[in-house]
Amino acid sequence: MYIRIERGVSTPISRQIAEQIRAQCLAGLLEAGQCLPSVRQLAKELVVNVNTVVRVYERLAAEGLVEMRHGEGTFVLQPSAAKDLAAGLKQQREQFSRDFQAVVRRGLLLGLNVPELRRMLTATASDAKSQISKENRSEKSS
Amino acid sequence: MSEPAISVDQLSKSFGPQQVLQDVTLTIPAGQTFALLGRNGAGKTTTIRIMLGLIPEDSGTVRLAGIDPTKEPLKARSQVGYLGEDQTMYGWMTAIELCRFLAPFYRTWDMAWARDCLARFDIPLHTRIGRLSKGQSVKLGLVVALAHRPPIVILDDPSMGLDPIARKEFNRDLVEHLQSSGCTVLYSSHLLDEVEAVADAVAILDRGRIVRTGTTDLLREEVKQILLPFDSVAGTPHPEGLLDVQRHEDRLVFITDRAGSYVEQLAAEGVDHDVVDLSLDEIFEAFVIGRTQDWPDKPANPVATTI
Numbered sequence: 001m002y003i004r005i006e007r008g009v010s011t012p013i014s015r016q017i018a019e020q021i022r023a024q025c026l027a028g029l030l031e032a033g034q035c036l037p038s039v040r041q042l043a044k045e046l047v048v049n050v051n052t053v054v055r056v057y058e059r060l061a062a063e064g065l066v067e068m069r070h071g072e073g074t075f076v077l078q079p080s081a082a083k084d085l086a087a088g089l090k091q092q093r094e095q096f097s098r099d100f101q102a103v104v105r106r107g108l109l110l111g112l113n114v115p116e117l118r119r120m121l122t123a124t125a126s127d128a129k130s131q132i133s134k135e136n137r138s139e140k141s142s
Numbered sequence: 143m144s145e146p147a148i149s150v151d152q153l154s155k156s157f158g159p160q161q162v163l164q165d166v167t168l169t170i171p172a173g174q175t176f177a178l179l180g181r182n183g184a185g186k187t188t189t190i191r192i193m194l195g196l197i198p199e200d201s202g203t204v205r206l207a208g209i210d211p212t213k214e215p216l217k218a219r220s221q222v223g224y225l226g227e228d229q230t231m232y233g234w235m236t237a238i239e240l241c242r243f244l245a246p247f248y249r250t251w252d253m254a255w256a257r258d259c260l261a262r263f264d265i266p267l268h269t270r271i272g273r274l275s276k277g278q279s280v281k282l283g284l285v286v287a288l289a290h291r292p293p294i295v296i297l298d299d300p301s302m303g304l305d306p307i308a309r310k311e312f313n314r315d316l317v318e319h320l321q322s323s324g325c326t327v328l329y330s331s332h333l334l335d336e337v338e339a340v341a342d343a344v345a346i347l348d349r350g351r352i353v354r355t356g357t358t359d360l361l362r363e364e365v366k367q368i369l370l371p372f373d374s375v376a377g378t379p380h381p382e383g384l385l386d387v388q389r390h391e392d393r394l395v396f397i398t399d400r401a402g403s404y405v406e407q408l409a410a411e412g413v414d415h416d417v418v419d420l421s422l423d424e425i426f427e428a429f430v431i432g433r434t435q436d437w438p439d440k441p442a443n444p445v446a447t448t449i
Contacts, residue, residue, distance in 0.1 A: 007335035010419035012362055044318045047310055048339040049175060051321075114371075114414045 001030065001037060005046055013048055018056045025065045025076055026087060032078035036066060039074075063087060145208050147172040147294050147326035148193070153202035155188055162188050163350045166202070170328060170343075172293070175321055177337040178330040180347035181430055186330040187227055189347070190298050193328075194224055206294055220248065223287035227298040227330075229279075233272030237265050237282050241289065248290035256289035263315070277308035284315070295320055297329035301336065309333070313340050338422045348430045354399070358422060365425045366401035367418040370394045374413050375438055386432030394438070397428040 003020045005013055024030045036042070039057065043050040057074050060066045065087070068074045079087070107117050148170040155163040163185045170176045180186045192199045195211030195218060204211055211218035231240060237260055245251040260267060263281040271279060280300060287295065300316075301309040313336055320327050331337050337344060338358050345355040354361070365385070370378065372392045383399025398404055401417065408415045420428075 005339070007339065008421055008423055010362075010421045010424075012359055013339055014359065040318070040322050043321070044314055046339075047314045047317060049321065049342060050317060051342055052339075 001042075003042075003046060005048070014052050014056050014059075017046070017048070017053070018059055021056065021060060022063070022065060022087070022091075025060075025079065026091070030076045032076050034076045036074040036076065144172060146170055146205075147174070147207055148176075148328055149203075149205045150189070150193065151203045153189065153192060153204065154200050155185075155192060155197075156200055161350060163192075163199075166347070166350070166352055168345055168352065168355070170326060172326050173324050174342045175316075175327040175340060176329075177341035177344045178328065178347055179332065179334065179337065179344050179426060180330070181332065184347045184430075185350040186347055187298055190224075190296055190328075190330060193296065194219070194222065220250065220290070221292055221294050223290065223292040223295040225280075225283045225287045225295075225297045225300055227302065229283040231271050231279065231283065231286075233270060235271055236268050237271065237274075237285075238267040240271060240282070240286060244286055244289070250290045252289055252291050255291070256285055259285045259288065259319075276303050277305070277311075280304060280308075280312065281315075284312075288319075292325075294326045295328070297327070299330050299332075301331065301333060309336065316340060334422045334426055344422075346426060346429045353429050361422065361425055362419065364401060365397065365399050365420060365428065366405070367395065367397045367420055367424075368401065368405070368408075369416040369418065370396075370408075371414060372438075377411065378408065378413055380437060380439070384434045384437060385428040387434050387436040389436065389438075396437070397424075397432060 001021070001024065003017055005016055007013075021030070021036070030036070036057070037045065039050060039053045043053045046053075057066065057068055061068050061074070065077060065079065066074050067077050104117060107120075108114075112120075146169045148168065150166055150168040153163055153166040154161070166185070166189055168176075168178075178186050178189065188197070191197045193204050193206065193211065195204075195215045198212065206218045207221045209218045209221060232243075235243065238257075241253065241256050241260075245253055260282075263278075263285065265274070265278050265282050265285070271282065274282065280303070284297075284300070287297075301312055304312060316327065316329075317340060341358060343355065343357045344361070346353050356364070365383075368381075370393065372389065372394050375394050381396070381398040381401075381404045383401070383404075384396060385399060386397040388395045397420070405415070405417055
């Protein structure tokens with residue numbers, strides 16, 4: 001399992017590790033049934049606190065991506081369709097949120113002020129809504 | 143709740159007229175890896191030396207595994223492995239001679255384990271200590287600090303003077319051999335990105351006082367940078383945990399502790415704001431050199447006309 005940690009950045013180390021393992025599970029790089037390195041092993045390898053790794057594994061287990069079997073180790077689970085979808089959706093929303101932040105930042109740097117941005121958002125949202133409902137209607141009628 | 147491995151209560155110390163520690167209070171639960179952060183001269187070494195009973199405190203108490211090191215220094219020292227900032231070891235001895243020399247001082251000295259560590263750390267057994275590299279001698283210091291298998295380990299700036307590779311190796315040993323075996327570790331440092339990866343919790347010591355303690359995750363969650371348009375500052379309250387204030391063009395850029403409730407307040411009042419996550423480095427900087435006097439109490443200040 002390849003994990004790279006950037007130190008001295010504002011993303012907490014636990015989040016960095018969790019995101020990389022999650023991505024590898026969802027991409028199928030880590031296959032169902034595969035055993036992840038032990039907590040101690042990964043902590044030693046990455047030179048991070050043992051408890052950080054425990055927390056990451058627990059979080060991934062709560063998300064249904066891995067299973068911690070007592071005394072045996074941590075195993076990658078078969079992503080069930082629903083879980084897969086939910087995780088995929090969550091990830092896409094996170095990506096969207098980052099994109100959105102970047103767009104807003106660019107707008108501010110281009111000299112647009114917040115009320116102007118808000119007006120643009122309202123206008124765009126109502127346009128998009130009517131467009132989406134039109135698409136839905138035409139889908140149903142066809 | 144079990145007794146904390148290390149507890150320091152209201153410790154104060156002056157050297158002559160200069161107060162170096164003021165009401166230092168720390169509680170470190172068993173099994174935790176705890177980092178004491180501070181600039182040079184903040185009082186890290188003095189705190190550690192008092193904890194070990196090497197110098198007397200003016201007031202306050204220290205308990206190591208429940209033992210008072212000033213009353214029962216030997217008993218306390220049997221519970222603690224200590225690696226000093228500038229550990230001087232007998233340069234004319236070899237590593238193995240040093241181990242044989244120290245062994246009788248400790249009832250619990252584990253010579254087999256010490257030899258095992260020396261081998262694992264690649265420390266030459268029969269070279270005089272004076273001829274070892276800096277990295278090797280720090281590791282030797284660690285071996286002799288650990289060879290009596292203490293439940294508490296106190297390390298004063300262990301990675302000082304080590305190159306980046308040796309530091310990483312050292313931290314790896316710390317994770318592998320101390321954390322994994324349930325030792326309580328207190329160490330001082332000013333290398334924040336390394337501390338962040340290794341420590342459970344930190345305390346920031348500034349000019350003899352603890353200005354903040356908490357887990358690294360908690361610090362990141364609670365200390366944030368906030369950007370506000372300068373015009374909207376007038377109606378906003380002064381943040382309680384304000385640490386640093388700067389003005390950049392028409393924006394006020396500040397760092398505050400307990401940011402969560404403040405951000406909620408801003409949102410409730412409909413004030414536009416940006417919240418920026420900080421690295422541990424930036425958080426530390428805000429605590430020790432942050433300046434808060436520039437908070438615009440009177441926003442109608444004519445300075446605004448200079449833009």
